[in-house]
Amino acid sequence: MADPRQPDYVAILQTLIKHQVDFIVIGGVCAILHGAPLMTQDVDIVHSRAPDNLPRLLAALQELRAYYRGQGDRRIAPNLSYLASPGHQLLMTTAGSCDILGTITGDRGYEELLPHTEEMLLALDQKVRVLDLPTLIQIKEEVGRDKDKMVLPTLRHTLAEKNKQ
């Protein structure tokens, strides 16, 4: 079994892709996929809460043996009703931490964010949908927490360098 203290972002994303989950990568992993030289310890995604997507997401999370973080010795696994909520599911998996978000700031869910995304090729036949970099920057500006403000210069310079290419 993988060591959850050693995050494996690729394994988490590939498991979601394998189960054909509709999701958008946001947060630090999104920034890294865009080329920002940052580090993060978890994978943040906004998932589609469409009824046909939730069983696929649950199957992927079961394969990753997901359970809620911060519950002491209890191992509470997510279920369909939890995943249907607009709230945040903060999970630990065999491949590290994974936050499953129904909505983010401004009550934006999968459908609202979809026009502000792009697909990236992770491997052959493995595409991952990520928030576009200008929108990621905009959201971090809106949220305005210290940890978001800290990475803004790196994100802005990454966007500028990307635009030169």
Place this chain on the structure above:
Amino acid sequence: MNPPSSQPKIGEPYTPDYEEPPYSEDGEDLTLIRWMLSLTPLERLQAAQSATQSIMRLKNGRSSTT
């Protein structure tokens, strides 16, 4: 065999000749960003993952001995 002419001679000070500024005015290391942009998305993830894992191994190692 002599080293290529672009290589500095041993003992001589070396000043890299950057095509573009290595740092932004606010101190951001642009060479790291350009290097990341030269990678594929998968390679970017693997590089970040490897760096994070190294730091966590160091952190775990330190906490286990104190």
